[in-house]
Amino acid sequence: MRAALSLLATALGGCATTSIAESPQDEFFASLSARCGQAYAGKLASNEAADAEMRGKAMVMHIRHCTADRIEIPFHIEGLADDGGWDRSRTWVISRTPAGLRLKHDHRHADGKPDAVTLYGGNTADAGSATRQTFPVDAESIAMFNATGRSVSTTNIWSVETTDTGFTYGLDRQGRHFRVAFDYARPVTPPPAPWGW
Template identity: 55%
Template sequence: MRRLVLIAALALSACATTPPANPQDAFWTNLRAHCGKAYSGKLTSEEAVDADFKGRLMLMHVRSCTDNEIRIPFHIGPKDGDSKWDRSRTWVITRTASGLRLKHDHRHEDGSEDLLTQYGGDTATPGSATAQSFPVEAESIGLFRREGRGVSVTNVWEVEISDKRAASPRFAYILRRTGENARLFRVEFDLGRAVTPPPPPWGF
């Protein structure tokens, strides 16, 4: 009996000293669980500069997943009186030696890269299993300045994803900007109901 008590005590001690799971690994697993699925969403922020997006159907498609890269095309539905989708954007999340990286792959309809493409940032903190923040990195700051987009040099992108226990699971993509060019752009997608995956994004 004493031996069983000792074994149980040792087991409890081992559990107490086991370090918590890496929140970025948990976030990655949480996101990758949706691979192959698509979800509908909409703009939820209210800034006047985004009036062109208001009311338009939006789709995210967790289109491809590897051990080190997840690609999520972001499709924007037609404007009123039009039938053409904007399939120019793909969010690319990758693992790095120190955390996670978010990049934006922007393409024209013929598949060629936009002048403003492959910009983004790396995580500066561990974040959590449901939210990661990506402050703009130096290379992207240089790109923004070269292309006359100096307002974007304080960009911070955020990605939020509910875990499987959430009553109303959501995925959100957010752009925040501080200072005199303060900005908030947020789109949300309903993870509770998958939809038919859209065609490939432009260039793929």
């Protein structure tokens, strides 16, 4: 009996020290959350004709607000606002879902009102990695794009990468490969709140 109790105690002790491994999505989410409150300088990293308006513009991404299930990342671009100032219309929102992660794009006007095309995005279709997650366009966004004459966007796949050195946001579809990259070695003073927030 004493031997059996000793064996049981050993087994239970072993269970107490065993931890459940984090999924790649958990690691990805934790890595971004660890930088919450920080802002970083960046630049256009793609070189397509469609990117001409952004070429050479100063850019800042700000990991502005984080909870256990949601990360809000405003994306600011200098010189693109109607008045020539900073365009603060875009916020990337990454949230947890029962099946993985979701990326949505919150677009607002300078007066804070939502753009006609906003809250589009997609959900992860696989585990991804601790440094990179991809988000194929979802059905809701496809319907929005079709309804607003943007059917070219119905095959969008967005990506977000976070490594030890930086953050990259991307958009891919046939004939379109957009990238902006931000350097974690170039922290900047957090910018004002995005429009409407």
